[in-house]
Amino acid sequence: MSLGSVPPLHEDRRPDGGTLMGSDDNFDIVVVGAGPVGLSFAASLAQSELKVAVVEQNTFDSLANPAFDGREIALTNASIRTLRELGAWDVIPASDKSALQGARVLNGSSAFALRFDPPSNSGEPLGVLVPNCRIREALFKIVRLQDRARLLCGHSVVDATNSQEGAVVTLSNGARLTARLVVAADSRLSATRDLLGIGADINRLGHSMLICRVRHERAHHQIAIEWFDHHQTIAMLPLAEGMSSLLLTLRSNEAYRLLAFDDDLFLSELTKRCRGRLGKMTLASKRHTYPLVTTWAHKFRAPSAALIGDAAIGMHPVTAHGFNIGLSSQKQLARGIMTACRDGRNVGDPDMLHIYERRLRLSAAPLYHATNILIGLYSRDHLAARLARHLGLRFAQHVPLVRHGISAELQR
Ligand SMILES: Cc1cc2nc3c(=O)[nH]c(=O)nc-3n(C[C@H](O)[C@H](O)[C@H](O)COP(=O)(O)OP(=O)(O)OC[C@H]3O[C@@H](n4cnc5c(N)ncnc54)[C@H](O)[C@@H]3O)c2cc1C
The missing domain is CATH 3.30.9.10 (D-Amino Acid Oxidase, subunit A, domain 2)
Known part of the structure; x- marks a missing residue:
């Protein structure tokens, strides 16, 4: 795949999500899920020359104007810095930020x-507390302006295969996308994680x-x-x-x-x-x-594939850290990818993915397990x-x- 020859790409607004033809279906990275973490990841790659597709089952309009979903996300100061770096923080109205x-x-x-x-x-x-819908809206505004990111909305991923050579992702409209790396950001009950053969501890709390x-x-x-x-x-x-x-x-x-x-x-x-x-x-x-439901994926990577956000770790909301960890996970992966590119390595370089997995596991495991102990203690009477x-x-x-x-x- 030649990076230099790719024309600028924009969001696919066609009502059917668009059937991709010819070289249009070859990407460096396919991100599954335009939730806040998938969008942050696409935004983190804005400075790279990589051709990125973000596939989302919801419609373009529901991403552009996300409905209030009740969630008020408690952002840490580190997350605020990351959102600021991505250009999203200033897009969120001050009236939606509560210290x-x-x-x-x-x-x-x-x-x-x-x-x-x-x-x-x-x-x-x-x-700072910010409604989840405002974070999504701000990130969506950033990503849709990115020249080399393509938003494919209105179709879900129904199949994914992977090997050391790359990945193939099939959408519900039959379109097939090839990528050097597929990144699952499709929620804690990630279908892509299953399709990639990665198991997870899934704890339904009742x-x-x-x-x-x-x-x-x-x-x-x-x-x-x-x-x-x-x-x-x-x-x-x-x-x-x-x-x-x-x-x-x-x-x-x-x-x-x-x-x-x-x-x-x-x-x-x-x-x-x-x-x-x-x-x-x-x-x-x-x-x-x-x-x-809390989840912990058994692996955060597979050949030519990685998991970020809730698809990797689905925290209990009591510690208000799911998105904060997701934001940090996507940042770590994006950095690893850009370093690999600078060094002339593949975006799916196995060593880079291994380091990503190890760092995320080390940084998130203490909070994940401490939260589970806390939940056990507080859900018994x-x-x-x-x-x-x-x-x-x-x-x-x-x-x-x-x-x-x-x-x-x-x-x-
Ligand atoms: C009540 C509540 C309160 C919370 N409060 C906080 C808090 O204060 N602080 C904090 O840090 N975190 C909080 N969280 C956690 C936070 O909301 C999540 O960690 C965050 O939304 C994860 O983002 P994500 O992008 O990984 O996944 P999601 O937000 O789940 O987005 C996944 C996206 O993938 C799409 N998708 C799914 N399957 C497919 C498919 N097959 N094909 C294509 N697209 C697909 C979905 O439509 C969705 O758009 C809270 C969660 C809850 C439930």
């Missing part, structure tokens, strides 16, 4: 709170997150609250003044029962469950539910678990290394 000045973790009816605050001399908040925005009379002071109560966990994420996002983690059948309530009944249930912490509340958005939670919070509060370590991780 996180601290977090408190509560256990049951105990008055004790484990506190996380930004270091007093840092001058930066712990992080719980779901029910999310909505509320307006409330008490001030939140930009402090997030994670409250582990009996049979439920409630997170309160501070948005604009007098507005928060509420995330209830419940057994799935209980979440769906609440989802079916009319607005008045739902609001009175919510007020009861929040025990007046935010004062009088009114609903400010539709409700959204997410069944909780017997006396021993409640006691362990109580002692755990006090231990963390009085061992600054633990607390500051977590704050630093959030701030990183």
Whole structure:
């Protein structure tokens, strides 16, 4: 594949997603999934000469104007820097950015709170909350302006084969794309990962997150609250003044029962469950539910293939780190690819992919496993678990290394 002879490519807007003909179906890299991580990865390759295709099952218009999906993503300062480098941060309206000045973790009816605050001399908040749809929208705007990136929307990937020589990806409209490297960014239940023969630990937790925005009379002071109560966990994420996002983690059948309530009944249930912490509340958005599934792929690479984002590691949302890790994973891979290109090596160079996999595993495994232990502790309600939670919070509060370590991780 000659890099010099490729004409500029733009998004494929044809209603059928376009059947690709001739040399148009040969790419250096095919990315499966135009979620926030797949799009970030394509944007990270903007400075390269590589010909990139991003395949997405959703339509062009739904990517250009993504609907609010309830998720408010808590971005670390490192993620904000990455989004700024990609040109996406400044595209997100200031009114959609809510600073996180601290977090408190509560256990049951105990008055004790484990506190996380930004270091007093840092001058930066712990992080910034941004709606997921705004991150996607901003990244999409960046990628569609890239000369050498092609967006193929409206068709899913239904087959993928790979070898040391390259990969072939088949779309649901029958189009076949060849690539030197295929990158799966198609969510935690990635079909491409399966097609590439990569297994994963998939943990369906039997719980779901029910999310909505509320307006409330008490001030939140930009402090997030994670409250582990009996049979439920409630997170309160501070948005604009007098507005928060509420995330209830419940057994799935209980979440769906609440989802079916009319607005008045739902609001009175919510007020009861929040025990007046935010004062009088009114609903400010539709409700959204997410069944909780965590995943860890057995490998993050295969010949001429790599996994990024949730396709590699699907974190539990309780630690608010899935996208942060995904953003860092795509950055590591893009850097490895550009270094390989500079050194005259292939974009699917096995040594480069091996290093990518090792680094990602080392950087993400501690948080992934610590989160799973935390979930185990907090999803059980017997006396021993409640006691362990109580002692755990006090231990963390009085061992600054633990607390500051977590704050630093959030701030990183
Ligand atoms: C309730 C909730 C709250 C969260 N809060 C946070 C937070 O505060 N901080 C944080 O860092 N993370 C958070 N996360 C995690 C974050 O949302 C994910 O890590 C992130 O969305 C992963 O992005 P992705 O691009 O890898 O995958 P996805 O967002 O799942 O995107 C995958 C894309 O691939 C497409 N696709 C799928 N299959 C195919 C196919 N066969 N062919 C073509 N296209 C396909 C999909 O349509 C989609 O567009 C939260 C998650 C949830 C559920």
